[in-house]
Amino acid sequence: MTYCVAALLQGGLVLASDTRTHAGVDxxxxxxKMRVYQxxxxxxxxxxxxxxxxTTQAMVHLLDSQSWVDTAQPTLWNASSMFEVAQRIGDALRSVQDRDGPYLNQHSIDYGASILVGGQIAxxxxxxxxxxxxxxFIEATPDTLYFQIGEVKYGKPILDRVLTWETQLSxxxxxxxxxxxxxxxxxISVGLPIDLAVYQRDSLTLSQPRRIFDNDPYYSMLHSSWGQGLRRVFAEMPDPDWI
Amino acid sequence: MTYCVAALLQGGLVLASDTRTHAGVDxxxxxxKMRVYQxxxxxxxxxxxxxxxxTTQAMVHLLDSQSWVDTAQPTLWNASSMFEVAQRIGDALRSVQDRDGPYLNQHSIDYGASILVGGQIAxxxxxxxxxxxxxxFIEATPDTLYFQIGEVKYGKPILDRVLTWETQLSxxxxxxxxxxxxxxxxxISVGLPIDLAVYQRDSLTLSQPRRIFDNDPYYSMLHSSWGQGLRRVFAEMPDPDWI
Incomplete structure (x- = not known):
């Protein structure tokens, strides 16, 4: 599996993906799983x-090779809007699945892929x-401002509780x-390192996404403080008195 | 969907189920979804x-009717162990699916059901x-002491963080x-009221499970205190300084 999240906020975008893949336990x-075009x-x-x-690697190959073959061809580099970017990614995804699907169907292999794409074009x-x-595809709005793909359920409650349009990027x-x-x-199908990109609205530039390994001091602090904090909040609440 | 949890602890058992069912949004x-035999x-x-x-209603009907038809027949009332109880439930489940399955398969309807069963026999x-x-079926042990069925993922992190063999029943x-x-x-496919049963090991008796509606004072307190507590713990942790 995989886990990816992206949120559209007043201040810009936060995007993150894990790096674990598996085809069986072996x-x-x-x-x-993050690719930046800037x-x-x-x-x-x-x-x-x-x-x-x-599927996703072939799709990326297609998106990348298009730009070299023919500069007049529709690519992510000459798309005039993020809507067009999404359309071109969708087209590349369809093209790969058209090519490989019939062969994979014969073996009941799931060849589908989901993509989150965020950004800004001048x-x-x-x-x-x-x-x-x-x-x-669908587009995020201030009402529904984040999307998840992959193994989405475990990590959804905290997003639902915290993220609003006004939430700061950090x-x-x-x-x-x-x-x-x-x-x-x-x-266990989702694993570190995590790639994290934070884009500030209207900056039209992105610094190198941060790769967070499991020994990352900030992530380690979050991991232990969050666990301890949850257990503390849990302990502070009274047990039911009717048991 | 549905959500059910049951935990085997040093002090006994805690079992809970929601009450929402849906066959399409209409x-x-x-x-x-909780049934007590005592x-x-x-x-x-x-x-x-x-x-x-x-499937589950037909299975319960089968389990219940067996006991009236023939007292020598294997039922939950004369099973000599909880293992036998689990076997008889499994048999009833298979029997219903054998009967209905071929007709439901024709319409690609998922007629499967999952059951948690806990308790004690003298x-x-x-x-x-x-x-x-x-x-x-599989049996819980102190190493893996809880099971969930239905919509299991959102509610798993808190169980993983808190439940141990020594956790008190309350x-x-x-x-x-x-x-x-x-x-x-x-x-939204899981909804209140919740039925909650707490069984004290070796008591061989169970008081009426508590039905928790959304205006239940204890549940309302948990709901708001937990949300506030999480947001407080979240706010207390520093933001990353590299953004």
Whole structure:
């Protein structure tokens, strides 16, 4: 499995992905699921992927190779809006599945993939999309401002409780890392390191996403403080007096 | 969906189930998914069910009707151990699925059901089993002391963080209700009221399970205190200084 989260906030975007992949318990490996396309001052596009790794790698290959073959061809580099970016990713996803699907269907292999893509292109606002395995997509709004893909359930409660449109980027990054901590603790198919990107609205530039290993001092502090804090809050509440 | 949890602890058992069922968004209803069989001094058996409601109701009907038809027939009332209880429930589940399965398969309807059964029969220890839709089952031990069925993921992190073999029954009941609160908050297919049973090891008697409605003062207190507590712990931890 995989876990990816992306949130659209007043201040910009927070995007994070784990790096564990597995095809059965014998094939557990580490792959980066975050890909950044940026031309400072013009566009920042961050793509997170979950699902069949062969599908997502082939999709990325297709997106990347298009830009070299023919500069007039529709690519992520000449898309005029984030909507077009999402469309082109959806098209690449469909193209890979059209090619591989019939062969994988014969063996009942799930070749689907889900993509989160967020970013900003000069001339329009910062946007975030959730692209379904079928290539269609939805966009985040202040009402529903975050998306998750992969192993989404364990880490959802903290996002629901904390994230609002006004949440600061650094606070949202903290919330995202706690969401990962809950997921990693309850599900072995999600694992560190975590790649975390924080994009400030209208900056049109992104510094290198941070790779968080399990010995990262901040993550370790969060991990232990959050666990202790939860147990403290739990202990402070009275037990039911009717037992 | 449904959410049921049962934990085997040094002090006994805590078992809880929600009451929401749905067959599409037009058919949301309330059904009790907890069933108690007890003969004080001899046996206490608590059964929680998730999955296809027609299957679980037919299974309960079968378990109940057996006992009236023929007292020599194997029933939950004359099972000599909790292992036998689990076997007889598994048999009833298989019997219903054998009868209905072929018709439901024609319409690709999932007719599976999962059962948790815990309790104690005079002469042996308190035990807890997780019965799979296929009728086979596993038993809880101090190493893996709780089981969940239904919509299990949202409410798992708190159980993982708090429950140990030594956890007191009242504290485990509190933990279970928080686990339900997290689930209900993140998933509309799980809903109140909650039925909660607490069995004290070796008592061989069970008082009426408590039905917890959303205006229950203790549950309301937990709901708000837990949410506030989490946000407080969250706020106390520093934001990352590298953003």
């Amino acid at each position: 094939h557990v490996a580490s792959f980066c 031309r400072p001052g013009d566009r920042v596009v961050v793509l997170l992927s979950a699902g069949n790794l062969a 001339g329009e606002d910062c946007r975030l999309f959730n692209i379904y395995p079928q290539g269609n 606070e949202a990054a903290k919330c995202t890392l706690i969401s990962f901590d809950s997921t990693v603790r309850s599900n | 058919h949301v209803a309330s059904f009790c 003969r004080p001094g001899d046996r206490v058996v608590v059964l929680l069910s998730a999955g296809n409601l027609a 002469g042996e220890d308190c035990r807890l089993f997780n019965i799979y839709p296929q009728g086979n 504290e485990a009941a509190k933990c279970t209700l928080i686990s339900f609160d997290s689930t209900v908050r993140s998933n």
